[in-house]
Amino acid sequence: MPIDSDLLIDWFDSCARDLPWRRPECTAWGVLVSEIMLQQTPVARVEPIWHEWLSRWPVPSALAAASQGEVLRAWGKLGYPRRALRLHAAATAIATEHDDVVPSDVDTLLALPGIGAYTARAVAAFAYGKRAPVVDTNVRRVVARAVHGAGDAGPPSTTRDMADVAMMLPDDESRAARFSAALMELGAVTCTARSPRCADCPIYDDCAWQKAGRPAYTGPAKATQKYAGTDRHVRGLLLDVLRGTPGPVWKSKLDVVWSDAGQRDRCLDSLLVDGLVEQTRDGRFSLPGEH
DNA sequence: GATCCGTGGCG
């Protein structure tokens, strides 16, 4: 059973969270910054950083004028700091190639660094009101349950997932964009992964999962990713030292964060390769552009 | 398609 767009949009219009990047005065740039920050990162942690960024860098060219090190510091502990570098690169491209205007066309957005299938369509829909299937983890879960009657979404398949949603998109552009935002909102606040609040769900009566008695997820087990002791962990520790220090540091300062010298050095090398760290001529290490 | 890439809160 497809999702009743009228029910869902009405619920969204009356109950949606008041998030700053949803306000009418928010620019397309503000929407783009929010979408990048929200990748794999909860709203509560993004909000304060988003405000700082929009206040400090209100247009793409302003961010482009900042150094990579400044950008990484301002990114703080949002996680996945390569996103910050890519957003900086995207801002530079927008400033130089698009007249400082965030593109509204999906294919043009896809050509920018750090912008993939989800983010390109999210910006087109939420910043410009375009009709595009916006599919994130929330949408995949809501569709899996409400439409397919499954406990959760299986492994992602961009093509199939977008086709699923495209079929349900209202014809009207503005309503299509609100429908997408509503699907995401429902997954984020009501049809949650762990303990869904089905009693509060606006489409409860139509939900295939509810009708089937809410069967548990039966698909393939999701790969659980470790963190403690991984390279990701060590890279985070190394970067945290550089964020917390005004200028370049000697390697001895970095060596104290992790006992395994082999892993430490491998991670430092990978940070250099990724452009998250630079080495000065005298052999010290710093965030890029800070020496 | 499988892996890698940060960080912190919560049940």
Added chain:
DNA sequence: TCGCCAAGGAT
């Protein structure tokens, strides 16, 4: 306590 989870993208 600790595994799961959070508006993904690049390779």
